[in-house]
Amino acid sequence: MKEPKTLQEAIVYFSDPDRAFEFACKLRWPDGKVFCPRCGSEKSYFIKTRKLWLCRGCDKQFTLKVNSIFEDSPLGLDKWMIAFWMLVNCKNGVSSMEIHRTLGITQKSAWFMLQRLRLALQEKSFVKLGGPGSEVEVDETYIGGKARNMHRSKRERLSRDGGLQGGHDKAVVMGMLEREGQVRARVIPNRKDQHIRPTIKEFIDPGTILMTDEFDAYNRLGGEYVHKMVNHLERYVDGTIHTNGIENFWSLLKRGLGGTYISVEPFHLFRYVDEQAFRFNTRKDEDGTKISDSARFAEAMSRIDGHRLTYSQLTGKDQSPRHEATGTGNTEIPF
Numbered sequence: 136m137k138e139p140k141t142l143q144e145a146i147v148y149f150s151d152p153d154r155a156f157e158f159a160c161k162l163r164w165p166d167g168k169v170f171c172p173r174c175g176s177e178k179s180y181f182i183k184t185r186k187l188w189l190c191r192g193c194d195k196q197f198t199l200k201v202n203s204i205f206e207d208s209p210l211g212l213d214k215w216m217i218a219f220w221m222l223v224n225c226k227n228g229v230s231s232m233e234i235h236r237t238l239g240i241t242q243k244s245a246w247f248m249l250q251r252l253r254l255a256l257q258e259k260s261f262v263k264l265g266g267p268g269s270e271v272e273v274d275e276t277y278i279g280g281k282a283r284n285m286h287r288s289k290r291e292r293l294s295r296d297g298g299l300q301g302g303h304d305k306a307v308v309m310g311m312l313e314r315e316g317q318v319r320a321r322v323i324p325n326r327k328d329q330h331i332r333p334t335i336k337e338f339i340d341p342g343t344i345l346m347t348d349e350f351d352a353y354n355r356l357g358g359e360y361v362h363k364m365v366n367h368l369e370r371y372v373d374g375t376i377h378t379n380g381i382e383n384f385w386s387l388l389k390r391g392l393g394g395t396y397i398s399v400e401p402f403h404l405f406r407y408v409d410e411q412a413f414r415f416n417t418r419k420d421e422d423g424t425k426i427s428d429s430a431r432f433a434e435a436m437s438r439i440d441g442h443r444l445t446y447s448q449l450t451g452k453d454q455s456p457r458h459e460a461t462g463t464g465n466t467e468i469p470f
């Protein structure tokens with residue numbers, strides 16, 4: 136059977152447990168060398184009937200799911216793979232409600248599943264954007280807090296609880312887009328220098344030409360970067376000073392958040408930002424051709440390794456690494 140190209144083909148293809156298993160193995164260990172996720176040993180014995188390996192290094196058993204985002208999940212690989220396919224290939228994302236309907240699992244399981252999958256999509260590359268002579272657009276945007284789009288009862292409740300005062304219901308996302316390249320985006324607590332500057336230094340190489348709007352914080356970056364500012368009242372003759380690229384990313388992000396996800400807690404916002412950044416960064420190949428759905432899915436599947444996320448981490452009982460950036464616990468941000 137041919138490898139799937141569409142969602143419909145993927146559903147048929149992965150409904151066979153053996154095929155789903157082989158497919159996932161190939162993506163997890165692309166060179167065919169299966170190694171133990173515990174001790175790293177390449178010497179193991181495969182027990183076909185139980186789909187598990189006996190490691191000769193540490194004498195323990197391991198499965199495909201060990202030390203991956205699938206670990207401890209009672210859900211079958213077929214379900215995981217279909218959910219992943221849908222998440223990375225639907226332009227505006229996919230809601231837990233849709234996954235619940237498509238896969239016949241509870242909405243709560245679907246939600247947990249999607250959050251784990253988003254974790255795998257988090258950018259782990261330490262390669263910085265830019266470099267001498269290349270151009271990176273930098274911008275921030277506010278997410279949430281549109282009271283007028285909210286149901287009346289919710290608006291009244293939030294207003295009563297003080298949730299709509301002083302802009303506290305909005306989150307700030309900072310985005311950096313290399314022209315003809317990749318995007319990085321991060322939720323930051325506010326637009327103060329102390330958050331803007333370190334974020335730029337963390338993600339962008341010195342010597343890069345930064346394209347920003349007139350926001351003050353960018354004027355205090357020091358001499359490490361070349362800085363060009365957009366003047367919204369004047370148009371530049373050569374047309375290169377603009378932030379249209381990153382603004383395009385914001386509109387994709389907001390379309391997903393507003394259309395598909397209805398409401399996202401500030402605590403989890405960065406996961407949705409990571410998800411959109413992944414889709415954005417896998418829209419084209421290096422030679423500029425469009426990436427197919429199956430290639431994007433394969434790229435996503437190759438990242439399942441080494442990511443674990445427990446339910447308590449997800450619900451905030453345990454500190455997750457980037458949660459400090461996304462504000463307080465349980466208030467919903469209305470979109």
Ligand SMILES: [Zn+2]
Nearest residue numbers: 171174190193
């Ligand atoms: Zn081992």
